[in-house]
Amino acid sequence: MPAPTFAALSLTELVFIRARDQPNDVAIYTGIDEPGDLLRPLTYALRSFDVLHKFYERGSRYLEVQRGVDRLCAHYANLGLLPAVEENGLPPERTIAVLTSTAIDESLLEIALVKLGLAPLLLSVNNSVPAVAHLCKITKSSHLIYGYKFHAEAQEAxxxxxxxxxxxxxVPERRFPLWGPDGAANAKIEPFSAVLQPIDETGRTAVILHSSGSTGFPKPVYITHLAMIANVAGFVAKPGFSALPVYHGFGHYCVFRCYYAGVPFSLFPPHLPLTSANVCKAIKAVPVPCPLFFAVPYVIKLLGETEEGVKALADFESITFAGAALPDxxxxxxxxxxxxxxxxYGTTETGSLIKSTRNFAIDKAWNWLRMEGPIADYMVMEDRGSGTFESVVKDGWPAKIQSNRPDGSYATKDLFIRHPKHHNWYKYIGRLDDTLVLVLGEKTNPVPIELAIRGNSPYVEEAIVFGDGRPQVGCLILPSELGKDLSKDRDAFLKRIWPIVEDANAQAPTHSRILPEMIYILDYGTPIPQATKMSILRPACYAKFKDIIESVYDRFENGTGVNKLDLSRPELEDFILNALTQTLGQLKATRLTRTSDLFAFGVDSLQATRIRNICQKEVELNGATLGQNVVYENPSVEKFSYQHHHRGLY
Known part of the structure; x- marks a missing residue:
């Protein structure tokens, strides 16, 4: 079959073409933390959005994008990042790691590093410091560019x-103004010539993303310019809205899918808490018709909890999700x-593969993925028994950048079931390996966490981490002979092993850390399903302890079986402050007041979930259930207590 052709050979050429052909068209709408419109435009040359009054009045045009990139190129070219040119007249490949808050600025930095002939490694801010160090070393990164929030992490790595x-x-990150007198549209910026020609870039690494690895550390995925262009080329040429981080595989490609098509891309202002109300506000502020919505299941679930959110979703032409399964x-x-x-459905290693695109008016089978179009010639489903199939991508698929078989194909380890009537329809059901996919789309490898707990405490015989399809992970602990008597007192046993759990948490990304409430102590001597090599049989363990795991989440999320406290508003404020102290630690919580903005204070999503669950578990709510994002939606002790007593939080 003929090789596909694309509008550009490389990311650098794509940015150049858009600035040349559509200089005054808006490329990106986004928001920044300053007074003004919530969303502002960046043209293909460069515009964007502001903060909360009106989201998107301005945007970045394609020409402004290119000018903003050129300004970054000039800055970083003088910092010693570029390697010397070799005898062939080209510089060798060099990796530059990037650890910074997600924003359109990170995408501009990515493009600038590529224009300098470098390969950016986009690090998730959820990585532990040891994972950051590991990725930098394994990719042979010469430099780490860090955002101002991550100075300590950069130094530790x-x-x-x-x-x-x-x-x-x-190297500290430099962010120039996107708008205003010093923005890309008005500042004096000299054009910066690309270090490489498009023909020389095609087979080189454009960007390095990373996914979860079997060793416990993330593994890098090297994406060439050709693979990246192939991945973004075949997408619907319609404007899209995203609430995803730009270092996330799906979120990263969403930016450039719209860019390739030459249509506006709107990015949720990353300085705002991710709440249903804020997402709805951002959607309403998009100043142009925006038919497509890009998300992970967590964001869809968030919007699906409110009437306003459901209406906002229904107003889009389609809601496209990836990264994890959406509950049926x-x-x-x-x-x-x-x-x-x-x-x-797709992988970082292969790009997008199959989807449930269909006639929405008559076909409601949203969760059945169709193997149709060009991918049908490059993808096979191999029988894995019991009615399950593993997806395998054959060599030759343009977006595939890794192989793990001698014939050049890539076996994904993802399992599907086949539709009983439509033989080219498949539904994703899970993984062949041990990876847990949380509802946010983040992945947790349970093995290193289990090893850290089991291997470092003489009181623990076995540890089993669970959490697939859930918002956070938990752990079953089987006491050892030494710990059998102590385990009869849960609090005493947990206190003894907790320092070991904390050490395991320190090595794990934030989404994989275990809260004390999510630990269940099994009775000593409980039989654990094991393989002949004495490793646990994970699916059998989850099946055997299904009811226990359900009870852990039920108690954690709903507080069942606990006598509730009927509190006055002052008492509730004291209770919430105490919950914050438990969660944040005494030292950090000393600076907290009743009016402190918890989001600005640094309360992350895991901590917010814990505070919400403490309140759900212990406070009398008259049978109601708190929203999963209640802390971010009422981001101070004072607002939380006011809403509870005067309006209700449910």
């Missing part, structure tokens, strides 16, 4: 690597409410 005789230079019950309910859900 540098220290870890220096102890391994690996030199990593750390939620998808069915939203479909019945008029929401057009389009599931996409």
């Amino acid at each position: 540098q220290k870890i690597l220096s102890q391994q005789d690996y030199q990593l230079e750390i 019950e939620l998808g069915d309910r939203l479909t019945a409410a008029g929401v057009n859900i389009n599931a996409i």
Whole structure:
């Protein structure tokens, strides 16, 4: 079959073409933390959005994008990042790691590093410092560019690597104004010539993303310019809205899918808490018709909890999600409410593969992915028994950048079931390996956490981490012979092993950390399903302890079986402050007041979930259930207590 052709050979050429052909068209709408419109435009040359009054009055045009990129190129070119040119007249490939808050600025930095002939490694801010160090070393990064919030993490990663005789230079990130007198449209910016020609870039690494690895650390995925262009080329040429981080595989490609098509892309202002109300406000502020919505299941679930959110979803032409499975019950309910859900399945290593795109008016099978079009010639479903199939991508698929078989194909380890009537329809059901996919789309490898707990405490015989399809992970602990008597007192046993759990948490990304409330102590001597090599049989363990795991989440999320406290408003404020102290630690909580903005204070999503669950568990709510995002939606002790007593939080 003929090789596909594309509008550009590389990311650098794509940005150049858009600035040349559509200089005054808006490329990006986004928001920044300053007074003004919530969303502002960046043209293909460069515009964007502001904060909360009116989201998107301005945007970045394609020409402004290019000018903003050129300004970044000039800045970083003088900092010693570029390697010397070799005898062939080209510089060798060099990796530059990036650890910064997600924003359109990170995408501009990515483009600038690529224009300098470098390969940016986009690090998730959820990574532990050891994981950051590992990724920098394994990708042979020479420098780490860090955002102002991550100075300490950058220094610690540098220290870890220096102890391994690996030199990593750390460089503070520079963010120039996007708008205003010093913005890209008005500032004096000299054009910056690309270090490489498009023909020389095609087979080189454009960007390095990372996914979860079997060793416990994330593994890098090298994406060439050709693979990246192939991945974004075949997408619907319609404007889209995203509430995803731009270092996330799906979120990263969403930016450039719209860019390739030459249509506006709207990014949720990243300085705002991710609440249903804020997402709805951002959607309403988009100043142009925006038919497509890009999300992970968590965001869809968030919007699906409110009437306003469901209406906002239903107003889009389609809701495209990837990264994790969407619960059938939620998808069915939203479909019945008029929401057009389009599931996409793919991997970082292969790009997008199959989807549930269809005639939404007559076909409601949103969760069945169709193997149709060009991918049908490159993808096979291999029988894995019991009615399950593993997806395998054959060599030759343009977006595939890794192989793990001698014939050049890539076996994904993702399992599907086949539709009983439509033999090219498949539904994703899970993984062949041990990886847990949380509802946010983040992945947790349970093995290193289990090893850290089991291997470092003589009181623990076995540890089993669970959490697939859930908002956070938990752990079953089987006491050892030494711990059998102590385990009869849960609090005493947990206190004894908790320092070991904390050490395991310190090595894990934030979404994989275990809260004390999510630990269940099994009775000593409880039989654990094991393989002949004495490793646990994970699916059998989850099946055997299903009821226990359900009870852990029920108590954690709903507080069942606990005598509730009927509190006055002052008493509730004291209770919430105490819950914050438990969660944040005494030292950090000393600076907290009743009016402190918890989001600005640094309360992350896991901590917010814990505070919400403490309140749900212990406070009398008259049978009501707190919203999952109640802390961010009422982000101070004072607002939380006021809403509870005067309006209700449910």
